[in-house]
Amino acid sequence: MTTLDYISVRKTFPNTVALEGLDLDVQEGELITLLGPSGCGKTTALRIAAGFEFADSGAVLVGGSDITRTPAHKRNMGMVFQSYSLFPNLTVAQNVEFGLRTRKLPSDQRKRRVHEMMELVQLTSMANRYAHQLSGGQQQRVALARALAIQPQVLLLDEPLSALDAKVRTTLRDEIRRIQTEVGITTLFVTHDQEEALAISDRICVMSQGRVEQLGTPTAVYRNPSTAFVARFVGSMNEFEGQVGGGAEVAVLGRHIPVPNARAYGNGTPVRVLVRPEDLSIAAGGMPGTVTSVTFQGATTLVGVRLDVIDNLVSVDVGQGAADQLTIGDRVGVEISGINAVCEPV
Amino acid sequence: MTDHHIHLPPASTALLDDDDNPTAPTAVAPQSVGRPSSRFSKIVPVLVLLACGFFFLAPLLTLARHSLQNVPAFLLGRETLFKKWALTPVTLAFKDPAFWPALSLSLKLAAGTVLLTLGLLIPTAVWTHLRVPKARSLIEFVTVLPYMIPPIAMVAGIIIVKPHARWFLNSDLALIPFYVVLALPFTYRSIDAGLRAIDLRTLVDASRSLGAGWGATLWKVLLPNMRAAIISAAFLTAAVVIGEFTIADTLLKETLPRFQATFVGREPQAGYALNLLALLVTTLLFVLLSVLTRKRDVSRRPYVPPADLTAPSTSTGAHS
Numbered sequence: 001m002t003t004l005d006y007i008s009v010r011k012t013f014p015n016t017v018a019l020e021g022l023d024l025d026v027q028e029g030e031l032i033t034l035l036g037p038s039g040c041g042k043t044t045a046l047r048i049a050a051g052f053e054f055a056d057s058g059a060v061l062v063g064g065s066d067i068t069r070t071p072a073h074k075r076n077m078g079m080v081f082q083s084y085s086l087f088p089n090l091t092v093a094q095n096v097e098f099g100l101r102t103r104k105l106p107s108d109q110r111k112r113r114v115h116e117m118m119e120l121v122q123l124t125s126m127a128n129r130y131a132h133q134l135s136g137g138q139q140q141r142v143a144l145a146r147a148l149a150i151q152p153q154v155l156l157l158d159e160p161l162s163a164l165d166a167k168v169r170t171t172l173r174d175e176i177r178r179i180q181t182e183v184g185i186t187t188l189f190v191t192h193d194q195e196e197a198l199a200i201s202d203r204i205c206v207m208s209q210g211r212v213e214q215l216g217t218p219t220a221v222y223r224n225p226s227t228a229f230v231a232r233f234v235g236s237m238n239e240f241e242g243q244v245g246g247g248a249e250v251a252v253l254g255r256h257i258p259v260p261n262a263r264a265y266g267n268g269t270p271v272r273v274l275v276r277p278e279d280l281s282i283a284a285g286g287m288p289g290t291v292t293s294v295t296f297q298g299a300t301t302l303v304g305v306r307l308d309v310i311d312n313l314v315s316v317d318v319g320q321g322a323a324d325q326l327t328i329g330d331r332v333g334v335e336i337s338g339i340n341a342v343c344e345p346v
Numbered sequence: 347m348t349d350h351h352i353h354l355p356p357a358s359t360a361l362l363d364d365d366d367n368p369t370a371p372t373a374v375a376p377q378s379v380g381r382p383s384s385r386f387s388k389i390v391p392v393l394v395l396l397a398c399g400f401f402f403l404a405p406l407l408t409l410a411r412h413s414l415q416n417v418p419a420f421l422l423g424r425e426t427l428f429k430k431w432a433l434t435p436v437t438l439a440f441k442d443p444a445f446w447p448a449l450s451l452s453l454k455l456a457a458g459t460v461l462l463t464l465g466l467l468i469p470t471a472v473w474t475h476l477r478v479p480k481a482r483s484l485i486e487f488v489t490v491l492p493y494m495i496p497p498i499a500m501v502a503g504i505i506i507v508k509p510h511a512r513w514f515l516n517s518d519l520a521l522i523p524f525y526v527v528l529a530l531p532f533t534y535r536s537i538d539a540g541l542r543a544i545d546l547r548t549l550v551d552a553s554r555s556l557g558a559g560w561g562a563t564l565w566k567v568l569l570p571n572m573r574a575a576i577i578s579a580a581f582l583t584a585a586v587v588i589g590e591f592t593i594a595d596t597l598l599k600e601t602l603p604r605f606q607a608t609f610v611g612r613e614p615q616a617g618y619a620l621n622l623l624a625l626l627v628t629t630l631l632f633v634l635l636s637v638l639t640r641k642r643d644v645s646r647r648p649y650v651p652p653a654d655l656t657a658p659s660t661s662t663g664a665h666s
Contacts, residue, residue, distance in 0.1 A: 052551055072554040079555040085548045089570040093649030098566075099556035111652045127649035143552075150556060 002063035002153045003028055004049060004186055009058035011044055011210075018044040020210035021058065026154070031180055031187040033197040036207035037233065042190045045207075046156050049188060051075045062153050073102075078147030078185075082159040084139045086131035092142050093118070093127040099150035117145040120179060137168040144176065148183060155180065155187040161196060173200055194234045198222060206230045224260065228274060228344035237274040238314040240336075241346065244269045250343055252336065253287055253309055259341045271343040277302060278317040279340055282326070286333030289314075294326055301326075305334050406625070413619035435619035439609060448605035451518055455601065456584040459525040463533050463583050464576060466526070471537045472568060475546050482538075489534035492527050497592045500524060504596060518599055525587045532582040540575020544568075574639035581635045585628060 004026040011019040018041045026032045034042035047053040049060060051072030059068045067075055086095050096117050100110040118124045121141040131139055140160050147155060157176070161169045177200050180187050191197055197204050198218040206213040206221060206229075213233075214226045225231035242252035244266065250259045250273050259273055282303065292313065293304035301323035303316045316334060318326070326332070412419075416430040439445055474481055492500075504515070504524075514520050549571065553563040569576065591603040606624070610617025 050551070050555055052554070071559075072551070073557050073559050075555075077555055079552065081548050081552060083545055083548050085545070085552040087549065087552070087567055087571065088544070089567075089573075091649060094647075098553075098558075102557035102562060108652070114649070115651050124651065127651075146552075146556070156555075 002186055003061075004154050004188065005059075005061040005064075006045065006049075007059045007061065009045070009048060009055045009060060011041075011048060011053065011055050017210050019048075019055075022210070022212065024205060024212065024215070026186055026188060028186055029184045030202045031177070031189060031200060033189045033191060033201040033204045034207055035191060035194060035197040035204050035234070036213075037192060039209075040207040041210040042192075042207050043158060046158050046188060046190045049154065050077050050079050050156050076150065076153045077156055078150060078152030078154070079156045080140065080143045080147050080158065080160040082162055084131065084136065084163070085143055086134075086139055086146075088131050091128050091130055092123060092134070095131070095142055096146045096149050099146065103150065113149055117149045120148070120182075121145040121175075135168075136164050137172055140164065140172060141175070144179065148179070148185070153186070155185045157187065157189045159191055162191070162193070169196075176200065198234070204234075206233060208233075223340050225274075225342050226261070228272070228342055231274045231342045235276055236315065237276060238280060240273045240275065240312070241310070242271055242273045242343070244271055244343075250341075255336060257336050257341060258339045259343045260339075262343050265343075265345055270346045272346050273341050273343045275336055275341045276317075277315045279337060280314060280316040281335050281337045282316060282318055282322060282332050283335040283337075284333050286335035289332060289334055291326055291328055291330040291332055294323065294328060296323075303332075305332060307334065406622070409618055409622050413615050413617075413622055433619075435613075435616040436623055438613060438616040439620040439623075442605075442609060442613075444600065444605055445609075448600050448602045451600060452588050452602035455519070455521050455525060456587040458519060458522045459529065459587050460580045460583045462522055463526050463529055464537075464579065467533055467537050467579075468569070468572075468576070469564070471534070471541055472546070472564070475541050476550065486534070486538070489530045491530075493531040497528065497590075500527070501592060501596045504593070515597060520597065521590075521594060521599055521601070524593050525583075525590060528590065528593075529583040529586040532586065533579040536575050536579040536582060537572070540572040540579075543575070544571050577635060577639050581631060584631075588624075588628075 004024075006022045006024040009019055009022040010017075016039075020041075022041070022045055024032070024045075034045055036042050044053060048055050051067070051070060051074075055068060059066055061067065062075070086092075087098065090098065093114055096114045097110055100113055105113070115124075118127055121144055123138060123141055123145070126134060126138060126142075131142075134142065140163075143160070160176070161173055164172065173196055176189075189197075189200060198221075201218055203216060204218055204221045205215045208229050214221055214230045216224075216226075221230060221234055225234065231237055240252045242250040242257075244262045245251040245256055246267050248258055248260055248263045249256045250262050250271055252273055257273070257275075259271075262271065265271060278300075282305075287307050287309060289305040289307040291303060292306050293302075295302040295304075300317045300319060303318050303323065303326060304313055305316060306313050314334060413435055414431055414433065416432065417426050470485075474485055508515060546568075549567055550563055553567040554560075558566060589603060590601070591607065594601040594604050595607075602624075606617065606620060609620065
């Protein structure tokens with residue numbers, strides 16, 4: 001087990017800046033997710049850790065030793081790719097054995113290790129199959145076993161679930177987390193799927209345009225987004241126009257609501273306030289509006305309401321009992337009840 | 347057909363113990379739908395096949411008759427059709443003292459050309475695909491040039507440089523570089539298609555992350571997965587070399603085609619028999635090619651779990 005550190009890593013490609021001085025420390029046994037839209041630099045960061053790309057400046061340390069210029073095959077990184085990466089000419093067992101052969105391990109140790117890995121991903125019965133005889137989920141499990149077989153210092157996962165269908169994605173996501181915790185390996189996981197990031201991570205690093213927007217636990221990133229970008233990217237948001245009304249409060253439609261980052265702007269600054277659907281509630285005496293949609297989502301129901309005052313469509317999370325009584329066209333009141341809002345100047 | 351699951355044969359479904367569909371399903375081909383078949387639409391393909399078969403086989407049969415049957419054409423009839431066939435003309439070619447050296451030289455040239463072509467082309471094509479994908483179309487254009495420019499143009503070039511490079515052109519193996527160029531249009535296309543068929547970047551990255559350097563990646567990952575492309579490139583190259591006449595004749599090298607040309611003048615019937623044999627051998631080689639490039643689904647070294655580890659274990663090994 002070891003740590004992975006990025007120190008002011010900068011990387012440019014012709015016409016684009018992929019990473020603008022990335023600083024990140026992944027602790028021993030920790031799973032950090034790099035989350036962001038495509039082109040935010042998350043995959044570049046991962047490929048720099050793997051040694052497939054080299055940083056223009058800055059350093060990458062593994063367990064304190066500098067690997068910035070070490071070629072990929074001399075690093076000890078386990079990697080799982082977005083596209084299926086099993087060697088088509090080898091069986092499942094031979095794929096898992098590949099990295100052990102390049103390390104010239106004796107045959108009996110190789111066999112033992114392959115066996116352990118196949119049991120870890122529960123694919124012992126598939127050992128003699130070829131990649132094209134496996135499903136997508138199975139292929140990614142083999143790829144994970146192959147990456148872990150070499151006892152890497154760090155596990156790098158580059159959107160390993162994005163080629164799979166929804167049900168398999170959830171199962172495999174949980175399995176990756178189980179195995180990662182069981183093995184206790186330091187892991188960097190790249191994804192653009194916020195739900196995946198929230199479910200699997202110890203910490204999430206939200207990235208945009210080559211910079212870190214926020215680094216924190218899933219709860220912190222969701223509950224206390226530090227920027228409007230993070231707020232919009234992680235989870236869904238309602239937007240209201242308002243004015244900073246002294247301290248950490250913003251005046252929205254005659255109501256004063258607490259917004260932690262409003263302190264950063266001067267009194268009277270016009271701002272846009274972002275509020276999560278679960279921080280709005282249907283209540284008599286709230287801002288009047290008309291129900292335009294009722295979407296059942298299992299545990300909660302998402303209700304769309306067009307407000308009278310600002311002609312704005314907002315979505316409200318409503319608990320089971322209350323939602324059953326609502327139908328499209330109903331007149332309701334909407335109250336802003338949460339304190340997890342974030343604002344940005346207009 | 348929208349769902350592969352329903353059409354999987356029972357045996358395959360039993361083997362799948364995972365939760366999703368296989369990516370390479372053992373699916374059944376969809377049944378043809380559309381126009382009802384008429385008698386006309388059944389006859390036409392048969393007629394076309396017969397016509398093509400006749401077009402290809404008739405010259406071969408007449409060549410065989412001319413070279414292996416000792417009956418003049420004007421005496422051919424129902425009684426004489428199966429008389430006086432013999433393989434002696436072929437053995438006559440084999441007995442010629444110039445035949446074996448010519449065959450041996452052509453085979454050496456073929457082997458040398460195949461090795462040099464693959465040795466130059468595979469790394470170049472891999473490098474282009476990975477590092478300068480934009481240059482692919484340019485390289486593709488350059489490799490077609492030998493096809494567009496007739497070999498006689500190259501011969502004219504050779505004549506110009508001949509006085510300066512006698513030491514090189516005197517060697518029999520001097521033909522190899524010319525043949526590499528001549529075979530380029532076929533070999534590059536084949537290798538390029540082989541590279542397009544695999545997820546090159548991911549396979550290279552995966553191999554390198556598992557500790558294999560560039561050499562090991564090429565040898566253990568890329569070459570085995572380009573087997574079909576490499577074999578067909580090799581056979582196409584060999585076919586070009588074994589049939590090339592113009593350059594060999596200009597440089598006065600006693601290759602098989604040059605032997606055939608002179609031999610057919612001396613012994614017309616045996617010469618044609620030799621040509622027929624060459625055609626048959628080439629056909630057999632291409633049949634062999636299609637057999638060799640077939641994908642295998644069963645490992646030659648199947649995985650057997652270690653005997654002392656048959657009991658379920660939860661150990662995952664310590665990580666450094």
